[in-house]
Amino acid sequence: MESQEEQVNLNSFWYAEWAFPLFTAMLSAGIFAGTHMYYVYHVGAFNEIAIVAMLEVGIKGGSYGAAAAFGASFLFARILEGPLVGILDIGGSLLTGVGIGIPALLLGMGVAAPLESFPLALATGGVIGVIIGTIIVLIRKYTITASNSTFGADIMMGAGNAAGRYLGPLIIISAAMASIPVGIGSTIGAAIFYAWKKPIAGGAILGAMVLGAFFPILTK
Amino acid sequence: MDTVEILMKSLIIGAFVGFGIGAGAARMFHAPNVQGMGAFRTFGELNACEGDPIAHFSFGLGFLFNSWASIVGAGAFTQDVAHRIIPHWAASVLLWRNRNLAETLQDPRKMALVGSLIGMFLIAIMNSTAVAIPASLQLIATKVLVPAANWLINPIMPIVFWMAALDAGKRTGVWGTVLGGLAHMVMSNAVPGIVLGILIGKGVDDSGWNHITRILVVAVVLLFVLSGFFREFDIRMLKEFQMAVPDGLMQIHQIFKAGVN
Numbered sequence: 001m002e003s004q005e006e007q008v009n010l011n012s013f014w015y016a017e018w019a020f021p022l023f024t025a026m027l028s029a030g031i032f033a034g035t036h037m038y039y040v041y042h043v044g045a046f047n048e049i050a051i052v053a054m055l056e057v058g059i060k061g062g063s064y065g066a067a068a069a070f071g072a073s074f075l076f077a078r079i080l081e082g083p084l085v086g087i088l089d090i091g092g093s094l095l096t097g098v099g100i101g102i103p104a105l106l107l108g109m110g111v112a113a114p115l116e117s118f119p120l121a122l123a124t125g126g127v128i129g130v131i132i133g134t135i136i137v138l139i140r141k142y143t144i145t146a147s148n149s150t151f152g153a154d155i156m157m158g159a160g161n162a163a164g165r166y167l168g169p170l171i172i173i174s175a176a177m178a179s180i181p182v183g184i185g186s187t188i189g190a191a192i193f194y195a196w197k198k199p200i201a202g203g204a205i206l207g208a209m210v211l212g213a214f215f216p217i218l219t220k
Numbered sequence: 221m222d223t224v225e226i227l228m229k230s231l232i233i234g235a236f237v238g239f240g241i242g243a244g245a246a247r248m249f250h251a252p253n254v255q256g257m258g259a260f261r262t263f264g265e266l267n268a269c270e271g272d273p274i275a276h277f278s279f280g281l282g283f284l285f286n287s288w289a290s291i292v293g294a295g296a297f298t299q300d301v302a303h304r305i306i307p308h309w310a311a312s313v314l315l316w317r318n319r320n321l322a323e324t325l326q327d328p329r330k331m332a333l334v335g336s337l338i339g340m341f342l343i344a345i346m347n348s349t350a351v352a353i354p355a356s357l358q359l360i361a362t363k364v365l366v367p368a369a370n371w372l373i374n375p376i377m378p379i380v381f382w383m384a385a386l387d388a389g390k391r392t393g394v395w396g397t398v399l400g401g402l403a404h405m406v407m408s409n410a411v412p413g414i415v416l417g418i419l420i421g422k423g424v425d426d427s428g429w430n431h432i433t434r435i436l437v438v439a440v441v442l443l444f445v446l447s448g449f450f451r452e453f454d455i456r457m458l459k460e461f462q463m464a465v466p467d468g469l470m471q472i473h474q475i476f477k478a479g480v481n
Contacts, residue, residue, distance in 0.1 A: 014243065014328040020255045023247075023332075027240025027257070030233045030339075034297070037233070037347065041226055043295040044347045046237070052296040073450030077407075080443045084436065085415045086252025089259050090244065091299050118229055122236070140255060143435050152392060152422030156252075156415055159384035160260075163377045164268030167368065170376070174368040182364060193275075201268055202275030205282045205365065212360040219359070 017140065021133025025126045027090065031099040032114075032125025039103070039115040046095050055100050064108035071101015079132060083139040098128055168200035175208040178217050185211025223348060230344040238306055238339020242331035245307040249326040252419075260411050261373050262303050266311060266325065268372075273315040280308035286361040291346050305342060310335040378410035385418050392421030399440070406448045416440050449473075 013019050030046075037044030038052065039059065045052045051070070058064035075097025082088030103115055114124040168190060175186035189207020190200035244257030245266065269275035283300040290298045313334050314324035324330060378400065385396030396417030403413025420440065423433045448454060452473060458465045 014332075015247070015250060015254050017255065020247075020257075023240050023243045023257065025240075026236045027244065030236030030238075030240065031302075033229070033233045033236070037226070037229060038295055041222065041295075043226070043291065044230065044233070044343070045296050046299070046302055047296055048298050049290055049294045049296045052294070069450075077443065077447045077450065080439065080446070081412060082257070083255065084419060084439060084443070085412060086254070086256060087248050087260060087263065088244070088255065088257035090241070090257050090302060091259055094257075095299050095302055122232070136255060139439075143432055143439065152388065152418040155384050155388045155392070155418050155422065156381070157249075159381045160263050161267050162384070163264045163372065163380040164266075164270070166376045166380070167265065167268035167372050170368040170371050171364060174371070175364045177367070178360075178363040182360065186364070199268070199270040199272045199275045202272060202278040205278045206274075208364050209278075209282065209357060209360050212364075213357060217359045217363050 017137050020137050021130045024088070024094070024133035024136075025129035028094055028098045028129025028132065029122045029125035031094050032103070032128065033118060033121045035099050035103045036115050036118055036121035046099050051096060051100055055104055058104055058107055064104040067100050067104035068108055069101075071097050071099075071104060073101075075101055075132075079135055080139075083136045083143065088136060093132065094129075098125060098132070102128060168204055171201055171204040171208070175204065178208075179212075179215070181211045181215035182208045182217060185209075227344055227348050230347040231340045234339035234341065234343030235336045236339075237302065237343065238310070238335035238337065239332045240335075241302055241306045241339070242310050242333070242335020243328040245310075245335070246326055246328040246331035258307065259303055260377065260415075261369070262307055264372060264377055265304065265369070266307060269308070269311070271315055271319060271321050271325065273312045276308045276312035276315065280305040280312065282361050282365045285357045286366075288346055288349075292349070297346070301342065301346075306335055306338055307331075309338045309342075313338070373411075374409055378404065378414065381411050381414040381418075385414050385421070388418065389421065389425060391425055392418050395421040399444075402444060406444055406451065406453050408451075416443075 034044050034046045035055075038055075045055070051067075054067040054070060055064075058067055074092035078089045078093035078097065082093065088094075106112070106114060114120045172183070172186050172190055176183035185207035186204045187207070189203035189205070189210070191203070192207075193200050193203025241258070245262060246256075247254050248256030248258045248263050250256065265279065266276075269279055283298075283304045287298045287300050287305065290296050310331050311325045314330055315321075318324050382396060382400055385400070386393040394417075396414045399413035399417040399420075400410040401413070403416075404410040407413070420433065420436055423436060427433065454469065455465050455473065458469075
């Protein structure tokens with residue numbers, strides 16, 4: 001009964017191989033347009049401050065070399081890794097590669113139009129996304145999916161599930177190390193959630209935030 | 221009017237980004253049969269909330285304050301918006317009404333559509349507000365959640381995946397251990413290496429050394445060599461073995477990072 005419920009039609013659009021480039025295109029278009037926002041309004045780049053700062057060096061008149069090399073090398077490694085493990089890491093490939101590396105390459109070459117115009121930014125990001133998605137699907141076609149082995153998918157799923165259980169206790173430990181009020185809040189929150197038969201991670205975070213709002217963590 | 225323009229553009233960007241993230245995250249649960257996108261840590265953290273809408277919501281909320289402060293202060297969202305807030309909140313909204321994971325979190329169609337709405341909402345609000353976040357709540361995120369999430373990524377996830385590889389048979393154990401150790405040095409986290417080890421080990425267990433498993437090994441070697449090169453693993457290794465780094469090698473690296481100082 002349960003297995004019937006879990007059966008999904010892997011050929012339908014939402015699970016299909018050929019739909020993957022479309023998803024990467026949507027995401028890349030949004031991320032690239034986010035960099036456009038940053039370029040024009042100085043708000044809305046989808047990355048860490050430190051990484052965006054590399055692009056900022058170029059915008060401010062310095063060299064785009066660091067951002068371009070950093071972004072491009074991440075993009076390259078993740079495109080190769082994605083199809084092999086079945087999960088494309090969007091942090092390295094799209095957020096950093098497409099959002100920082102490619103804009104830096106373009107700006108370094110003096111091509112600013114895709115970053116100055118919003119429609120053009122969406123289109124550029126979309127095309128880049130289609131290319132990345134297609135490369136990944138092609139690599140898969142010639143490796144993983146051409147075989148009847150599951151390549152240990154069940155093992156990885158099991159490990160993924162098991163690793164997640166550690167988060168709750170880790171949050172409490174971390175809260176206890178941050179400050180005593182926050183630690184107490186986190187512990188009580190987790191205990192209440194456990195008594196309510198809910199995953200303790202949520203209670204640990206909420207408890208830490210409630211007590212932290214009243215008794216801020218002291219900074220040196 | 222800049223404000224209106226930012227709002228309109230943000231809505232469009234949010235819809236696009238949320239759609240891709242939602243669909244990619246749901247597809248992760250069907251990997252490697254279906255190509256997903258997201259991150260191993262996102263996958264682990266989504267699992268960590270065990271299908272509880274409140275856990276998903278508060279996990280996203282915890283990172284929201286930090287991201288909000290970052291966007292207000294520096295114009296950068298941090299990667300948490302894409303890795304954590306959008307997928308967790310999309311999951312939370314879906315699970316609120318239906319606790320069946322297969323029909324919610326693991327369904328790319330629903331996750332894409334809800335992700336799209338969450339993305340529009342989040343990106344529009346975050347980009348167009350300059351409201352300061354209470355500093356005490358920002359600190360909770362950086363002092364409590366960030367260390368916990370970092371421990372989960374290293375060393376908890378490597379260990380759990382490692383144990384799984386060791387328990388899955390001799391071949392996965394050996395490949396997982398070798399590639400895991402290498403990956404922790406080259407890529408700074410063992411999980412991708414162990415996953416590749418399981419992939420190769422199980423692939424060979426199931427279908428022997430055919431052209432697919434051979435291509436896999438070649439691709440893995442290539443991945444390690446290139447990742448190592450771009451992260452300057454070769455230079456670090458020579459230095460740490462107390463050997464001189466040849467000028468030629470330095471020059472090759474210099475070409476690929478022209479202008480970096």
